[in-house]
Amino acid sequence: MAQGAAVHSGLARAVDHALELASRGDGIAREDAQLLIESADTSELCAIASALRDGSKGRIVSYSRKVFIPLTHLCRDYCGYCTFRADPKPGVAAYMTPDEVLAVAEAGAQAGCKEALFSLGDQPEQIFSQAGEFLRRFGFSRTLEYLAAMAELVLHKTGLLPHSNPGLMPAEDMARLKRSNVSLGLMLESTSLRLRAKGAAHWRAPDKAPALRLRTIEEAGRQRIAFTTGILIGIGETPAERVDSLFAIAALHHRYGHIQEVLVQPFRAKPDIRMARANDPSVEDLQRTIAVARIIMPELNIQSPPNLVRDDFPDLLTAGINDFGGISPVTKDFINPEAAWPQIAALQQRTASCGFELRERLAIYPEFARQGEFIDAAMAAPLQAQLGPDFYARTQ
Numbered sequence: 001m002a003q004g005a006a007v008h009s010g011l012a013r014a015v016d017h018a019l020e021l022a023s024r025g026d027g028i029a030r031e032d033a034q035l036l037i038e039s040a041d042t043s044e045l046c047a048i049a050s051a052l053r054d055g056s057k058g059r060i061v062s063y064s065r066k067v068f069i070p071l072t073h074l075c076r077d078y079c080g081y082c083t084f085r086a087d088p089k090p091g092v093a094a095y096m097t098p099d100e101v102l103a104v105a106e107a108g109a110q111a112g113c114k115e116a117l118f119s120l121g122d123q124p125e126q127i128f129s130q131a132g133e134f135l136r137r138f139g140f141s142r143t144l145e146y147l148a149a150m151a152e153l154v155l156h157k158t159g160l161l162p163h164s165n166p167g168l169m170p171a172e173d174m175a176r177l178k179r180s181n182v183s184l185g186l187m188l189e190s191t192s193l194r195l196r197a198k199g200a201a202h203w204r205a206p207d208k209a210p211a212l213r214l215r216t217i218e219e220a221g222r223q224r225i226a227f228t229t230g231i232l233i234g235i236g237e238t239p240a241e242r243v244d245s246l247f248a249i250a251a252l253h254h255r256y257g258h259i260q261e262v263l264v265q266p267f268r269a270k271p272d273i274r275m276a277r278a279n280d281p282s283v284e285d286l287q288r289t290i291a292v293a294r295i296i297m298p299e300l301n302i303q304s305p306p307n308l309v310r311d312d313f314p315d316l317l318t319a320g321i322n323d324f325g326g327i328s329p330v331t332k333d334f335i336n337p338e339a340a341w342p343q344i345a346a347l348q349q350r351t352a353s354c355g356f357e358l359r360e361r362l363a364i365y366p367e368f369a370r371q372g373e374f375i376d377a378a379m380a381a382p383l384q385a386q387l388g389p390d391f392y393a394r395t396q
Helices: 001-025 030-039 043-057 100-109 129-137 143-158 169-179 209-220 238-258 284-296 314-319 344-353 377-388
Strands: 060-072 115-120 160-164 183-185 226-232 259-266 323-327 356-362
Touching: 001 030, 001 043, 030 129, 030 238, 030 284, 043 284, 060 100, 060 143, 060 344, 100 143, 115 143, 129 143, 129 169, 143 160, 160 259, 160 323, 169 183, 169 209, 183 356, 209 226, 209 238, 226 238, 226 284, 238 259, 259 284, 284 314, 314 344, 323 344, 344 356
Parallel strands: 060 115, 060 323, 060 356, 115 160, 160 183, 183 226, 226 259
Antiparallel strands: none
């Protein structure tokens, strides 16, 4: 019994020491981060994360008014948690046509959106003949070529600023996409190799190999592309593996300085997925992960989607986020279609009641919009048309 008390006392001292180190805002060692995510008191953890957020970001919380363009639901990956992907179906086009893409973008522009978020499956032409047939009919051989052309179409016809999340991207495709996108994104999700085992979340998902995803994120850094990435929690990873994933992101940012946003996104179970019986992470679990992400990367923009916690989104602020991500007044969340976006007016009111100012940003964060190296010459004029004087979204 005395031995057990001594162990408990030793753990408490170690946690207190880790909290003290975290409060200094200089980052934290991996071992201390694991100790915090596993053993720290949630309220203490969130208090430190909130103080770090206030110190680096102030009391502004941002969001992007976007239109969601699901260019194709076809995907060669079969992740255990995904309802976005689909196999070919009779009578269903493999991709959105240019006219369909433009119609959605124009509706977004009329509703005051400034971001066109392109989401799509990863390299479906590799396994589906229907994908290849569609692409050839429109004069393309690969999905990433078609994506670049559609981003250029939307940019030039509507003035919306594209942000694309197409999965893995070779260097040459990223270079072309930079000419029509103000930022790009790829969720790391997790560095855990266990999740690729048979029956696990990333089984039968060749594009979810951590090394490949880290390579894409690193290439974005080499090309000076403002980049969004993050982790998906509740898909079978351990708290220690979440920490490993966050440190992998931090290491790339410290090397290249290009990570504009880190998402901490919770898994949500749905009926028609392989992981339908898996448990959703609790709001407290999400808070703890957000707080540790803030402690590891105190200067970065940390985001978590408000629609995935329903009415509990003020708890995300408590945990240290400074951004709610993209919110659409036009299109649903095609990744989590059961989770409706909050009304922007309601989000603004509740954010203000928590002592924060809600600001609309663009698909590129203000600190990156200030730096010309992250903006291709072809994007300079379209970006300037949407920028306000303080590099948030223009309001008039």
